[in-house]
Amino acid sequence: MSLVVLSWSLFAAQIMLGLAFGCTAWRVLHGPRAQDRVVGLDILYINGMLLLLTFGIRTGTDLYFEAALVVALLGFVSTAALAKFLMRGEVIE
Amino acid sequence: MNHLAELPAPVALLASALVLAGAFLSLAGSFGLLRLRTFYDRLHAPTIATSMGISCVLLASMVVFTALQSRLVIHEVLVGALVVLTTPVTLMLVARTALHRDRLENNPGVPRAAAPDETAEHPEAARPEGPPA
Numbered sequence: 001m002s003l004v005v006l007s008w009s010l011f012a013a014q015i016m017l018g019l020a021f022g023c024t025a026w027r028v029l030h031g032p033r034a035q036d037r038v039v040g041l042d043i044l045y046i047n048g049m050l051l052l053l054t055f056g057i058r059t060g061t062d063l064y065f066e067a068a069l070v071v072a073l074l075g076f077v078s079t080a081a082l083a084k085f086l087m088r089g090e091v092i093e
Numbered sequence: 094m095n096h097l098a099e100l101p102a103p104v105a106l107l108a109s110a111l112v113l114a115g116a117f118l119s120l121a122g123s124f125g126l127l128r129l130r131t132f133y134d135r136l137h138a139p140t141i142a143t144s145m146g147i148s149c150v151l152l153a154s155m156v157v158f159t160a161l162q163s164r165l166v167i168h169e170v171l172v173g174a175l176v177v178l179t180t181p182v183t184l185m186l187v188a189r190t191a192l193h194r195d196r197l198e199n200n201p202g203v204p205r206a207a208a209p210d211e212t213a214e215h216p217e218a219a220r221p222e223g224p225p226a
Binding site: 001002003005006007008009010012013014016017019020021023024026027033035036038039040042043046047049050053054056057058060062065068069072073076079080083084086087 | 096097098100101102105106108109110112113115116117119120122123124126127132135136139142143146147150151153154157158161168169171172175176179180182183184186187189190191193194
C-alpha cells in the first residue's frame with residue numbers, strides 16, 4: 001500500500017518537475033531580453049537538479065546525488081558568469 | 094522498485110508527501126516565472142522553488158536514504174546549503190545587471206541612480222559599444 005503511494009507520488013512529482021522544466025525552457029527560448037533568459041537558465045538548473053534527486057529516490061543509488069551536486073555548482077557558476085558578462089561585456093577583466 | 098518495499102509505511106508516506114510538496118512548489122515557482130509581467134516581478138517567483146521546493150525534496154531524500162541504509166544520511170545538506178547560499182547572490186547579480194542595462198537604455202519605470210555614477214559624470218569614459226543584446 002505505502003509502496004504504491006510512494007511510487008505514484010514519485011511519478012506525479014516527476015511529471016510536475018517536467019512541467020516546471022517546460023515553463024523555464026519557454027522562458028529561456030522566448031525571454032524578451034537577455035536577463036530573462038539568464039534567470040530562466042538558473043531555474044532550469046534547479047529544476048533539473050530536483051528531477052535528478054527524484055530519480056535518485058526512485059532507484060535508491062547515491063550516484064544521482066553526486067550528479068545533482070555537480071549540477072548545482074555549475075548552475076551557480078554559469079549564472080554568475082552570464083550576469084557578469086551582461087553587466088560588463090566581458091567575463092574576466 | 095524493490096528497495097522501496099523495505100521502507101516502513103510511515104516513512105514512505107512522509108517521503109511521498111515531502112516529494113509531492115517540493116515538486117508542487119517548484120512547479121509554482123516556474124509557473125510564476127512564466128506568467129508574471131515584468132522582469133523585476135519575475136525575479137521573485139522562482140525563489141519559492143529554490144527555498145521550499147529544494148528543502149522538501151532534499152528532506153524526502155534524506156528520510157528515504159536514512160531508512161534504507163539504517164544510518165544517518167545527511168549529505169543532501171551539502172546541496173541545500175549550496176543552493177540556499179548561492180541563489181540570493183546570483184539573483185542580486187542578475188537584478189543589478191538588469192537595472193544597469195535599463196538605466197543605460199533610459200527605459201521608463203526604472204528608478205534613477207541614487208548617486209550619479211561614473212559613467213554619468215564622465216560620458217567619455219563610458220564604453221562606446223554598450224552592453225551586448
